[in-house]
Amino acid sequence: MSLKAENISKNFGTQKALNHVSFEIQSGQIIGFLGPNGAGKSTLMKIITGFLQADEGQIFINGNNISDANSDFRSQIGYLPEHNPLYTDMYVTEYLNFTAGIYKLKNTKKRVAEVLRMTGLEIEKRKQIRELSKGFRQRVGIAAALIHNPGVLILDEPTTGLDPNQIIEIRNLILEIGKQKTVLLSTHIMQEVEAICNRVLIINSGSIVVDNTLEGINKESSEKYITVSVEFLTEPNDELLKQLPGVIEIQSPQKTIRLIKSSDSADIRPLIFNFAVEQKNPILSMQRIEKSMEEIFRDLTKRAN
Numbered sequence: 001m002s003l004k005a006e007n008i009s010k011n012f013g014t015q016k017a018l019n020h021v022s023f024e025i026q027s028g029q030i031i032g033f034l035g036p037n038g039a040g041k042s043t044l045m046k047i048i049t050g051f052l053q054a055d056e057g058q059i060f061i062n063g064n065n066i067s068d069a070n071s072d073f074r075s076q077i078g079y080l081p082e083h084n085p086l087y088t089d090m091y092v093t094e095y096l097n098f099t100a101g102i103y104k105l106k107n108t109k110k111r112v113a114e115v116l117r118m119t120g121l122e123i124e125k126r127k128q129i130r131e132l133s134k135g136f137r138q139r140v141g142i143a144a145a146l147i148h149n150p151g152v153l154i155l156d157e158p159t160t161g162l163d164p165n166q167i168i169e170i171r172n173l174i175l176e177i178g179k180q181k182t183v184l185l186s187t188h189i190m191q192e193v194e195a196i197c198n199r200v201l202i203i204n205s206g207s208i209v210v211d212n213t214l215e216g217i218n219k220e221s222s223e224k225y226i227t228v229s230v231e232f233l234t235e236p237n238d239e240l241l242k243q244l245p246g247v248i249e250i251q252s253p254q255k256t257i258r259l260i261k262s263s264d265s266a267d268i269r270p271l272i273f274n275f276a277v278e279q280k281n282p283i284l285s286m287q288r289i290e291k292s293m294e295e296i297f298r299d300l301t302k303r304a305n
C-alpha cells in the first residue's frame, strides 16, 4: 500500500502551515512523522485523510489521486485524529458497530470481534467509553481506525497524554499493526521514533527537513562531527588543544576532563593521543561519544529554524 504526497502546500491566512511537502512511502513500514509543536504534522495528516484541502499539491494512495471524484481512498485509510474524538456515552462494542456502519461493512459482528481482539479491548468491551482509562480510549480510537481493514493507518500523536505504561502498551500495539500495514505516526518525541519506526520524516516550520532511516540519520550526523571525551592527568592547555586540526568546540565539564568536538569524520583520537604525549600530560581515559537521537533531532530542527 503506497502513499505519496506531492508538493503539498497549505496556508492559514497569512501563515504557511505546509510549504511544498513531498514524500513517498512504499509499504509495510512504520514511518515516524516527527516535528516540534506547530510544525504542520496534524495539518498534513488531515490533508492525507481528506479532512482538509491542500492549497496546492496532490495525495496519491496506491497511485490514485484522492481528489478524483470516484476515488475510494477512504476505504484504504484509517485515521486516529490528534484529539481522539469518541462518543463517550457509547459502549465500546456499540461504538465499533456504529463505526462499521459508517463504512457499510457487511460482516460487522465478526469484524468488531476481530478488532477488539487485535487491540486488546475484549476485557473492556462492555464498558461505556467514558469509563475507560486514557490508554484504553486510545485503543478504541485505533480499533475504530482499523475497522474497515485499511492498508494505510494515520495516527496523530497516539501516545500523547498517556502514562509510561500505557505508552509502552500502545507502542507495542502499533508495532504489531505495522507488521501488516503502512503506518504513518506523528510524534514530537524522538524516543518514540527510535522505539518503533523504520524511517523518519522530520518536519519543521512546514517543510520536510529529513527523510531517512534511523541508521541513515545516525550515519550522516556522525559524518558531520564526532565528540570525544578525554580525561587527562592534569588540566590540559585548551589553547593548544583548540589548534588540533578539525576541532570545533571544547567543553570542560571538570578540571581535567574535556569533551572535544571535531568536524572531521576522521577519528581525532590519535591526534589527541600525540598531543598528550607532547604535553607530558597522560590520558587516563578516552572514548568517542555517540550522539543520542534526541540531540540529532534538536540539531536538525534548530538548523532549519
Ligand code: ADP
Pocket: 012, 015, 016, 017, 035, 036, 037, 038, 039, 040, 041, 042, 043, 044
Ligand atoms: P503540529 O500538528 O505539528 O503541532 P499543526 O499542523 O497543528 O502542527 O499546525 C501547524 C501550524 O498551522 C500551526 O502554527 C498552527 O497554529 C496552524 N494551524 C493549524 N490549524 C489551523 C487552523 N485551522 N487555523 C489557523 N491556523 C492553523
Ligand code: MG
Pocket: 041, 042, 043, 082, 156, 157
Ligand atoms: Mg498536531
